[in-house]
Amino acid sequence: MSISRREVINVFQPAQEISDPKRFAGRRTEFVRALEALLSDGAHLCVYGQRGIGKSSFARQVADVAEGKLGILKALALEDYKDEKFDFLTLRITCDDTVTDLERLLQRSLTSTDGFAPWVQEDVTKRIVQDARNLSVAPSGIGATSQHQETTETSPKKRGWVESFTEVVKDTQNVASDGVLLVIDEFDRMKDRSGLASLLKALAGVKLKVMLVGVADDLKGLIVEHQSLQRQMTEGAVLLPPMPSDEVVEILTKAEESLNRELLFDEAIKHRIADLCRGQPYLVHLFGKYSLLEAFRLQLKSVGPEQLDNALSAIATEGHEAMLEERYRKAVASSPQRESVLRAFAGIARDKIHNTEAYALCKSIDQPAVYLGHLRQAKYGGELIDRGNRYHEFKDALFKAYVNATPRRFVV
């Protein structure tokens, strides 16, 4: 075998967003929607969906296209778009706990190296940032302005950063003909997301497109003033659903290709992984990685059922996935009965599950309702949520799929 262990280890990257377009699978319809929003004057983009569903990877590929890197168009057979000119100056900001509101976001994009800093002369940035600081005197920030407020009435603090930002966007207009694309990832982490409508209104005169990326079930879960932003946001609103099975299989096939098909997945195993991961690309990478490594260790040519089973056990016992495993252990703690009830609910793929349907899957457990009660409590992680009328739902579909795919921890 001429492939190296290093290649096998890196072919799946559960902890990283996809950078190589050759490794990006599916999401074709969603991509078309994003491309058209890039081309559409005045439209902004908003990429949303569950945690781990592939938002950052998707946004990254879209941002690459915006910068004129068109490799993904070939990979997704979207060559229809390759003659379009995409020429944005792309800035990528990822929110963390320090980016608490839009004002902090503007500060971050003006001063960080992922933002404007490399694009404007240092003394210019410094002056602009200093001007903005001097103006930042009023107690109310952008977040404090209501959506009804006219931009002319805004506070000096807001005017300071917005004007600086506007000035810098204008300053960089000669860099890229489409203007600036500001990608704001993990937007849901921003505590106070109000003021976006008036901010975009204030920036209407410059060539700026934003792409918001974050965890949400719908647009209004991410954008506070979604009603006033509907016109600019609807066209470029992209929901990433769980991946359909064929797209999951495509992830695995692309991995085989990047190993020159020297190491393969049995066809049945591809479908079994697709069933187990329930559309969660993160789990595809996790299961793919450890089953492939297992086959590599044994110098096999392909991953069969035994390698997948061993990988799933190893994931459960060897701490390859610390966060999900910690939640599993917290939910189950020392109770094999609670584990059975947790697994019974996880075993049903539908979102909302009737209690009796789950109880039927753990018949040997006395009083399953007691354990179900535990699983709703914060002490055990609050993994199940009461939906009324004896229906329950998992708080997080990724955790649910993880519970179902990995073997029991307690031997019964």
Ligand SMILES: Nc1ncnc2c1ncn2[C@@H]1O[C@H](COP(=O)(O)OP(=O)(O)O)[C@@H](O)[C@H]1O
């Ligand atoms: N379209 C895709 N093709 C292949 N792998 C993907 C795709 N989308 C996401 N992934 C993988 O899934 C995992 C989670 O993706 P990520 O973009 O970080 O999700 P999110 O930002 O929604 O939390 C990563 O390992 C990433 O490499």
Ligand SMILES: [Mg+2]
């Ligand atoms: Mg992400």
